[in-house]
Amino acid sequence: MSDLTNPSSTTTLVPYQVLALFAEQVFLAAGSTAAFARITVRNLLLADLRGVDSHGVARLSGYLRLVEAGRIDLTTAGGPIHQTPSTTTWDGQRGMGHVVAQKAMEHAINLADTAGTGWVAVKNSNHYGLAGTYAMMAAKRGMIGISLTNASPLVAPTFGLDRMLGTNPIAVAIPTLTQPTFVLDMATTTAANGKLEVLQRKGLPTPEGWIQDAEGQITTDAGGVQQGGALRPLGGNPAGASHKGYGLGSVVDILSGVLSGAGYGPWVPPFVSFLPLPAMPVGLGLGHFLGAMRVDAFMPQSEFLSRMDHWISSMRGTKAIDGHKVLIPGDQERICHEQRMAEGIPLLPTVLADLRQIGAQFGVSTGF
């Protein structure tokens, strides 16, 4: 993450508010309602604020091309199609993933209000940005939030050659008393695709175990995935227990895709509009799985929050290897968020040019 939080001299710092206003106007011009544009942009830019540059405005043109191609409908959040007291299946109706997931997670939270927990399987959705965004919605309400999504195939199963799974992230957000919220937000691969892109841009090799080449051999060439290779599951190689990363990515795919009625495995629709949709689809769009658990469904809220603070301070206070310290999941992203909210969001020249072109296309002034 550190290589993302230090803006290099080639980036331009743009204030969050300026970038958000621009992006909202673009979504309005592209046909979004005011409310949906606001939700989309807040969730989209949260990735930029938290330092996950691959999932923020750098993807804006990609989303807009999917709108043009008719694969994203900016006017709907979808809705429930099947329910029990603690579950709902949600048809996203090809809506923008950020809006669909926001509404589906609000629904999960409402289920939890009455049933103790709420679980929403979403089909027919699109890329929803940063998984943690929706888990954090529950934590803000004092609940434990869980957010899973499948994604277009980039990952080979252990011993496999083909890209059969997405980077399928797991996000869990847990509320606290005075400590910052615990936010685990991780791809089930060794490295997320965005980190690879950073190394590619810099012409640097990857650490071993991130990717394999077209023959399935470990490579440190950051361009290996583009040349017919694949990302490796968390663990990196069989001796490092990559079958565990593959297993976790599989569970995410099954809950998000198989259980919801969405596409799954290699049938998850591609993010890029120039690639065709799967010829023999097994479901509708991509899928998410969202959960909210009321803490006081298990123990008094105040007691849990105190225990979480103690858990966190114990981990922070443990002895560390010289020159290092033990972090809590979410620490780095939170620090980046505070810094970028104060100083602005660093945009690479390519991203800046992309946004200016979008502005020209939609008749919206960038303001930067």
Add this chain to the structure above:
Amino acid sequence: MSDLTNPSSTTTLVPYQVLALFAEQVFLAAGSTAAFARITVRNLLLADLRGVDSHGVARLSGYLRLVEAGRIDLTTAGGPIHQTPSTTTWDGQRGMGHVVAQKAMEHAINLADTAGTGWVAVKNSNHYGLAGTYAMMAAKRGMIGISLTNASPLVAPTFGLDRMLGTNPIAVAIPTLTQPTFVLDMATTTAANGKLEVLQRKGLPTPEGWIQDAEGQITTDAGGVQQGGALRPLGGNPAGASHKGYGLGSVVDILSGVLSGAGYGPWVPPFVSFLPLPAMPVGLGLGHFLGAMRVDAFMPQSEFLSRMDHWISSMRGTKAIDGHKVLIPGDQERICHEQRMAEGIPLLPTVLADLRQIGAQFGVSTGF
């Protein structure tokens, strides 16, 4: 796993039924009820059948010493102390983990019957054996089962020196139509402690990234943990994304321990009776988190089962690296189960001697 499924020439094959009868009689002699002895032994020996030798009868004497020390009460399964429609907090009342978790998972399944999903946080329990055991209970009922537990501290957080977390496993079992049940059952470390013990016994080094020494440096000495080192979280080292394994182990600890009212982190009671209980406990015993989700709370059961079969056959059918094939989580354990049910369970001389001594102590004939 393969090094466990091939009984070496030094092991003795004991038929499952013979071993189970012996173990049941021991638990009866130690004060268990007939019903609880049956549950305990079935769940305990499932580890031996599935090739996880570290969690089966090799631990029998350890459990019995905890009974003698008054830390395990063989006469209770505990019961619910707090409920909502989809959740329960369960006080294990120091019962045998295998019995407590069995009853708590049955309760989760009952909750799911009415609420769609059921989630049970368990405190005041003991080591429950193989995590997958309880997840598979739900899958046998056509539900998705989830089983998490914390465990006594052996794992250092990324950049940490101290053992702050257990190997905290994640198990997920998913029902299928004609394919074998999908069973992910994994420690959130690179290697489970049992695999280290196997290498130690053979005098072999570990692959890099399994453990660190007392200074926090990677070591391949299988005895490193005993010499003040620690297990490394899944990912192995920071470049391999060990912060993800640390994050997953943390979530398991928080759901199992912090949320239930059990001990957590370094305050989880030790498995061995000769180590004292934590001086300033933060909760009661160790904790589990068990979940059951009705598939038909999301989509028609038959449709889901067909989709799962298709998911599995697609993964099995994908191109593999020369000389290898792509496996489905649970394949190796299931094959081992079938083999050992037919041929017997291989016991090492040390385990055999241990069991004979237990037989003498409790006046039970081993029959082998």
